[in-house]
Amino acid sequence: MIGAWVVNKKVISGLNKEITIQTYFNEGNRNLSEEYLTLCERYINFYEKLIGPYPYSSFTVVSSPFPTGLGMPSLTYLSEKILKYPFIKNRSLPHEIVHNWWGNGIQPTYPSGNWSEGLTTYLADYWQTELTNKELAKEMRYGWLRDYTSISNEDERSLHNFTSRYHTASSTIGYGKSAMVFHMLRNLIGDSQFITCLQEFWLQYQFDSAGFHDIRDTCQKHTSIDLTTFFDAWIPTVGAPRIRIELGHDASSKPQLSASQNGEWIFALDVEISSQEQTHSHTSLITDRSTKLNLPDIKHDSLRVKVDPNFNVWRELYAHERVSTLRDFVVAKHPIYIQLDPNIIDGSELISSHFLEHQIKEKHRYKFNNQENNITIVFGGVHEIIERLNKLGGAIDFDELADKVDSEFLMVSTNISDTPTLMIGITASVTEEKLALLIRRARHYGKYSWLSVSKTGRTHKGQWPIKDQYFEF
Numbered sequence: 001m002i003g004a005w006v007v008n009k010k011v012i013s014g015l016n017k018e019i020t021i022q023t024y025f026n027e028g029n030r031n032l033s034e035e036y037l038t039l040c041e042r043y044i045n046f047y048e049k050l051i052g053p054y055p056y057s058s059f060t061v062v063s064s065p066f067p068t069g070l071g072m073p074s075l076t077y078l079s080e081k082i083l084k085y086p087f088i089k090n091r092s093l094p095h096e097i098v099h100n101w102w103g104n105g106i107q108p109t110y111p112s113g114n115w116s117e118g119l120t121t122y123l124a125d126y127w128q129t130e131l132t133n134k135e136l137a138k139e140m141r142y143g144w145l146r147d148y149t150s151i152s153n154e155d156e157r158s159l160h161n162f163t164s165r166y167h168t169a170s171s172t173i174g175y176g177k178s179a180m181v182f183h184m185l186r187n188l189i190g191d192s193q194f195i196t197c198l199q200e201f202w203l204q205y206q207f208d209s210a211g212f213h214d215i216r217d218t219c220q221k222h223t224s225i226d227l228t229t230f231f232d233a234w235i236p237t238v239g240a241p242r243i244r245i246e247l248g249h250d251a252s253s254k255p256q257l258s259a260s261q262n263g264e265w266i267f268a269l270d271v272e273i274s275s276q277e278q279t280h281s282h283t284s285l286i287t288d289r290s291t292k293l294n295l296p297d298i299k300h301d302s303l304r305v306k307v308d309p310n311f312n313v314w315r316e317l318y319a320h321e322r323v324s325t326l327r328d329f330v331v332a333k334h335p336i337y338i339q340l341d342p343n344i345i346d347g348s349e350l351i352s353s354h355f356l357e358h359q360i361k362e363k364h365r366y367k368f369n370n371q372e373n374n375i376t377i378v379f380g381g382v383h384e385i386i387e388r389l390n391k392l393g394g395a396i397d398f399d400e401l402a403d404k405v406d407s408e409f410l411m412v413s414t415n416i417s418d419t420p421t422l423m424i425g426i427t428a429s430v431t432e433e434k435l436a437l438l439i440r441r442a443r444h445y446g447k448y449s450w451l452s453v454s455k456t457g458r459t460h461k462g463q464w465p466i467k468d469q470y471f472e473f
C-alpha cells in the first residue's frame with residue numbers, strides 16, 4: 001500500500017520489450033485490480049498487433065477521487081466511483097491505452113487540427129464495439145450522425161479547427177465526425193490497406209508530431225484514389241452531404257439512377273435497390289455533385305432505393321431517421337420552462353445548472369401557449385406527465401411502464417404541436433438534492449429518447465424507433 005492506494009503489478013512481454021502494468025486503486029476498488037491488470041494486458045497486446053510496439057516501458061491505472069478521468073503518457077486516472085462499470089472497462093480503458101499511440105506517442109500538430117481524438121475513438125471505443133457486436137457498431141455510427149443533427153450551424157467548426165473538447169458541439173466534431181472520417185477512409189481504401197497505413201504512420205512519426213496531411217500522405221502510398229481531394233473535402237469544411245437519388249435515362253433510354261449531393265464530398269456510398277423481383281446492393285464512389293450509379297438491368301417499375309442503410313457516411317440524416325433524444329435538449333438554445341404542478345419543487349434552477357448547456361429563456365407556471373415554437377421543458381408530477389404522454393400516444397405505454405418500474409423520475413423527449421418538448425416528471429418524495437443527482441445522471445443518457453428511474457434506482461431507457469427512408473420511383 002502506498003499512501004491511500006493499494007498497488008498491484010504485473011510484468012507482461014510486449015512485442016519488443018517487457019512492459020510493467022500497475023494499478024493504484026483505492027481500498028474500495030482493490031478487488032477490481034486483477035481484472036484491470038488482465039484487461040490492460042489484453043488491450044496492450046491487441047494494439048501492439050494492430051498498430052505497432054507500445055511506446056513506453058509501463059502503463060499505470062490510478063483510481064482518482066475526482067469525477068473526470070485524465071490521461072498522460074503511460075498513465076491514466078479514472079474516477080474511483082465508476083471503475084466498476086462495463087463502459088469504463090470496455091471503452092474508457094482502451095481509449096486511454098490507445099492514446100499512448102495517438103496523442104502521446106505521436107502528438108497532433110494542433111494548428112492543423114487534432115486528429116488524435118477521432119483516431120483514438122475509432123480504434124478504441126468503436127473498434128472494440130465492432131469486434132464484438134456489429135449491430136452496436138452501427139448504432140454507434142448512427143449516434144454520431146444523430147448527435148450532429150442537434151448542433152447548430154453557428155456552433156459547428158471544421159476538423160481543421162478542432163483542438164480539444166470544450167462543449168458538446170466540439171466533441172460531436174472532434175470525436176464523432178473525426179472517427180467517421182477514419183471510417184470512410186477505411187471503407188475507401190480497404191481494411192488491410194487501412195491497417196498497413198496506421199502501422200506505417202506509427203513507425204514514421206512516433207515520438208514526433210504529425211498532422212492530418214501526414215496521415216493522408218502515408219495512406220496515399222496504398223491507394224490509387226486521390227486522397228488529397230478526400231482530405232480537402234472533409235478536414236477544412238463544415239456541413240455534411242444531403243444525398244438525393246434521382247431517376248433519369250441514359251443515351252439508349254434505359255433507366256439510370258444517380259446520386260446527388262449539395263457539395264463535393266468524397267465517400268463510398270452503399271445503396272440498396274429493390275424492385276418487385278429482387279434486392280440489389282451496390283457501393284459507388286461518390287466524388288461529384290451528381291454521380292451515376294452503375295447498376296445492371298433495373299426494371300423501371302416500382303423501384304425502392306435505400307441510401308446508406310448502415311450509416312457508413314458522415315451525412316445529414318433524413319427526417320425519418322432523426323429520432324428525438326434527450327441530448328437535443330441538453331444542447332438546446334434558450335428553452336422555455338413550464339412548471340405544471342405547484343405542489344412539487346421548482347425544477348428550473350437544477351435543470352439549468354445540471355442538464356442544460358444554455359440558460360432557460362423564459363419560465364412559466366402551469367399554463368403557457370408557446371407561440372414561438374421554442375424548445376420546451378415541461379416539469380410536473382410523474383402521474384400528470386404520464387397522463388399527458390399517453391394522450392399524445394407513441395411507441396410505449398407509459399402507464400404500463402410506470403406500473404412496472406414504480407417511477408420516481410421520468411424524462412421523455414417528444415413533440416407537441418411540432419415543438420420539441422422534454423417532459424420531466426418526479427414524485428413528491430424527490431428532494432432537491434435527489435433531483436440534482438437524477439438530472440446529472442440523465443445527462444449521461446443523452447442518446448436515449450426516454451428514461452425512467454424507479455424508487456430503488458433501477459433505470460429503464462429507450463430510443464424511439466428509426467424509420468427507414470426510401471426513395472421510390
Ligand SMILES: [Zn+2]
Pocket residue numbers: 095099117120
Ligand atoms: Zn481521448
